Amino acid sequence: MKTKSNLYRKEKIYGLLYVTPPVLGFLLFTLFPVAYSFYGSFTDWDGLGQMDFIGLSNFKDLFTDELFLKASFNTIFMMIGIPIGIVLALLIALGLNRGIPGTTTFRVIYYVPVISSLAAISIMWSWAFNGDYGLVNQFLELFGIKGPNWLMNKHTVKPALIMMTVWKGLGYTMLLYLAALQSVPRSYYEAAELDGANGFAAFRHITWPMVKPVTFFIVVTNIIGGSQIFTEINIMTSTGGPEYSSASVVFYIWQKAFNNLQMGYASSMAVVLGIFIFMVTLIQFKMNEKSSLDI
Amino acid sequence: MSHSTRIKLTNTIIFIILAIGAVFMIAPLLWMLSTSIKQKLDVFALPPVWIPSHPQWGKYLEIWEAGPLLSGIQNSVIIAVSVTVVGTFSSSLAAFSFAKLRFPGKNQIFLMLLSAMMIPYPAVMIPQFMMFSKIGWIDTLLPLIVPGLFGNIIMIFFLRQYLISVPNEIIEAAKIDGSSYFRLFSAITFPLIKPAVAAQLILWFMGIWNDYLAPIIYLNSPEKMTLQLVIANFNATYAIQTDYPLIMAASVIALLPVLIIFLVFQKQIIESVAISGVKG
Numbered sequence: 001m002k003t004k005s006n007l008y009r010k011e012k013i014y015g016l017l018y019v020t021p022p023v024l025g026f027l028l029f030t031l032f033p034v035a036y037s038f039y040g041s042f043t044d045w046d047g048l049g050q051m052d053f054i055g056l057s058n059f060k061d062l063f064t065d066e067l068f069l070k071a072s073f074n075t076i077f078m079m080i081g082i083p084i085g086i087v088l089a090l091l092i093a094l095g096l097n098r099g100i101p102g103t104t105t106f107r108v109i110y111y112v113p114v115i116s117s118l119a120a121i122s123i124m125w126s127w128a129f130n131g132d133y134g135l136v137n138q139f140l141e142l143f144g145i146k147g148p149n150w151l152m153n154k155h156t157v158k159p160a161l162i163m164m165t166v167w168k169g170l171g172y173t174m175l176l177y178l179a180a181l182q183s184v185p186r187s188y189y190e191a192a193e194l195d196g197a198n199g200f201a202a203f204r205h206i207t208w209p210m211v212k213p214v215t216f217f218i219v220v221t222n223i224i225g226g227s228q229i230f231t232e233i234n235i236m237t238s239t240g241g242p243e244y245s246s247a248s249v250v251f252y253i254w255q256k257a258f259n260n261l262q263m264g265y266a267s268s269m270a271v272v273l274g275i276f277i278f279m280v281t282l283i284q285f286k287m288n289e290k291s292s293l294d295i
Numbered sequence: 296m297s298h299s300t301r302i303k304l305t306n307t308i309i310f311i312i313l314a315i316g317a318v319f320m321i322a323p324l325l326w327m328l329s330t331s332i333k334q335k336l337d338v339f340a341l342p343p344v345w346i347p348s349h350p351q352w353g354k355y356l357e358i359w360e361a362g363p364l365l366s367g368i369q370n371s372v373i374i375a376v377s378v379t380v381v382g383t384f385s386s387s388l389a390a391f392s393f394a395k396l397r398f399p400g401k402n403q404i405f406l407m408l409l410s411a412m413m414i415p416y417p418a419v420m421i422p423q424f425m426m427f428s429k430i431g432w433i434d435t436l437l438p439l440i441v442p443g444l445f446g447n448i449i450m451i452f453f454l455r456q457y458l459i460s461v462p463n464e465i466i467e468a469a470k471i472d473g474s475s476y477f478r479l480f481s482a483i484t485f486p487l488i489k490p491a492v493a494a495q496l497i498l499w500f501m502g503i504w505n506d507y508l509a510p511i512i513y514l515n516s517p518e519k520m521t522l523q524l525v526i527a528n529f530n531a532t533y534a535i536q537t538d539y540p541l542i543m544a545a546s547v548i549a550l551l552p553v554l555i556i557f558l559v560f561q562k563q564i565i566e567s568v569a570i571s572g573v574k575g
Contacts, residue, residue, distance in 0.1 A: 008397070010476070011397055011470075011476070012397070013398075014392070014396065014476040015392045015396035015398030015401065016392075016398050018389055018391065018392035018396070018476075018480075019389045019392050019393065019404060021385040021388075021389065021446050022385065022386070022389045022408055022445055022446040022448065022451060023404060023408070024445055025442060025444075025445025025446060026408055026411050026445075026448075028445075029419065029423060029442040029445070030411045030414055030419060031411075032422070032426075033418075033420075033421075033422035033423050033426070034414060034418065034419055034422075036422035036425075037418060037419060037421060037422050040421065040422065047425065092313065092316060095309040095312065095313050096313070098306055100306045100310050100313075101310070102310070102313075102314075105317075106313050106314075106317055107565065108558070108561060109317045109320055110316070110317065110320050111565065112321065112324065112554070112557070113320060113324070115501055115553050115554070115557045115564075116324070116505075116550050116553070117504070117505040117523055117546075117549045117550055117553065118505055118507060118523075119505070119507050119523040119524075119526055119527050119549065120327075120523075120526060120546035120547075120549040120550050123526065123529075123542060123543075123546050124323055124324070124326075124327045124543070124546055126530070126534070127327075127534075127539055127543070128323055128326070132339075133338070133339050133341070135322070135323060135326050135343065138341065138342060138343050141342075167319075167320065167323070170320070172568070175565060175568055175569055176568070176569065178569070179569030179570070224415070227415075228415055228416070228417055230417075230507070231507040231508065234507070234511070234527075235507075235527055235530065238531070249417075250417045253417055253421075254508075254511075257421050257424075258424075258512060263425070266421055267421050267422075270417055270418045270419075270420070270421060271418070273415065273417055273418060274414060274415060274417075277413065277414075277418075278413050282413070
């Protein structure tokens with residue numbers, strides 16, 4: 001009896017010891033900064049010294065700040081790429097799930113943009129979107145279409161960025177769908193076939209409901225990722241695009257904090273963004289509660 | 296038409312569509328490669344030249360002189376290797392503890408760590424920046440290294456889930472035999488989860504290698520910059536001078552390491568991504 005309780009005491013100590021690094025990391029690099037961000041958002045912090053409490057003033061300014069509203073609108077607008085990507089990725093995954101030759105090669109080719117450096121990809125695409133010599137316009141010319149100077153035009157800069165983000169993320173979404181499709185029992189389709197269901201009915205009543213949790217996961221993670229879009233904007237449109245038409249929220253936060261040293265104001269934006277993402281994630285956790293986490 | 300010929304026909308059509316799609320996916324990258332070995336005249340040729348008549352590999356020599364590319368690679372390697380090696384150790388040890396040891400408050404602590412996954416980097420970057428600037432770490436690699444050493448929540452979460460499926464009996468038996476806890480981890484658990492650890496480590500490495508936002512905040516001097524910042528600066532400088540072959544050559548260099556890692560470990564990476572996504 002004595003050895004057993006001794007064993008447990010030791011286990012307690014080692015158990016706690018082994019989780020100390022991530023707990024410490026969490027306190028130092030997440031919890032403390034979050035609390036500080038929150039506090040900072042109520043001050044006129046310039047990043048040098050003085051932090052005067054100014055109440056909700058930053059937040060009030062935020063909602064009349066034309067640039068912030070524009071950046072928020074742009075960020076949300078660019079999420080149009082999410083449904084486009086989902087439809088394309090599901091179609092590709094359905095195709096690849098039929099066991100046609102070259103499946104592995106296709107999987108790799110579609111996935112390569114995902115692992116590629118976003119900075120390098122952004123540079124490549126800004127060249128591809130060049131009005132005179134860009135790959136995109138040269139392609140359009142094959143159909144007799146004279147393409148615009150994509151990144152220099154306030155109407156085309158967002159579609160251009162959407163095109164690129166869809167291209168970049170397609171492989172990831174495709175992969176998740178492929179994994180989900182492979183876990184659908186074949187017997188379901190066999191039963192449907194016996195009942196005389198055609199391909200589309202089988203898709204509607206079996207495939208789509210079965211991949212629904214993955215679709216949900218993709219939507220949520222894409223919203224979280226999309227709300228933090230920065231690198232593409234910073235490299236492809238270093239000023240935030242014509243008339244600030246491609247600036248994102250994080251781009252604006254970054255400008256305010258590190259170029260204008262308006263740390264307090266930038267913090268209030270970061271808090272708004274943080275709350276938005278927190279809520280989106282919370283919905284995901286809630287929806288997933290039954291199916292996955294067994295804590 | 297019989298059933299099997301109809302399936303064959305459908306599959307052929309799908310194959311063709313997927314192949315066209317694949318061309319669209321890979322064409323921009325091939326174009327990047329092709330531009331990097333083009334002569335000035337070919338760069339602006341209409342219609343585009345895909346295979347230059349006289350490939351010029353000279354830009355791949357020139358880029359090493361044109362900017363701090365070598366130090367960029369060095370800095371990226373230093374950050375990515377130190378973070379992933381030490382961070383993977385602390386993450387897998389913590390995952391082992393969460394999955395296999397009993398201690399008070401275990402689930403609460405785990406949930407607390409999980410909550411960190413909900414907090415995006417932009418929400419903490421300003422105070423983190425102020426913190427590191429107070430201790431004089433701005434324009435050093437330390438802000439990019441130190442936080443990672445404490446472990447990665449996603450990796451802990453993933454490895455914990457993986458470990459739960461490892462039977463407890465082996466571990467209980469070793470405990471009774473009086474094996475130390477660290478030996479339990481290093482000799483028994485770790486070898487079992489090695490493939491999962493490897494896949495997560497590679498994904499993490501790629502994430503750090505490709506990171507842009509954190510480095511751009513902390514690093515100012517050219518010789519301190521990571522590879523991604525160096526090539527972004529190439530772009531800013533040479534795009535105006537329209538030396539696209541040079542920029543594309545630098546971009547190819549930035550892509551190459553992760554591309555090679557991916558092609559080598561393709562199977563593990565794809566499996567790991569698929570599992571983590573489907574389990575959500």
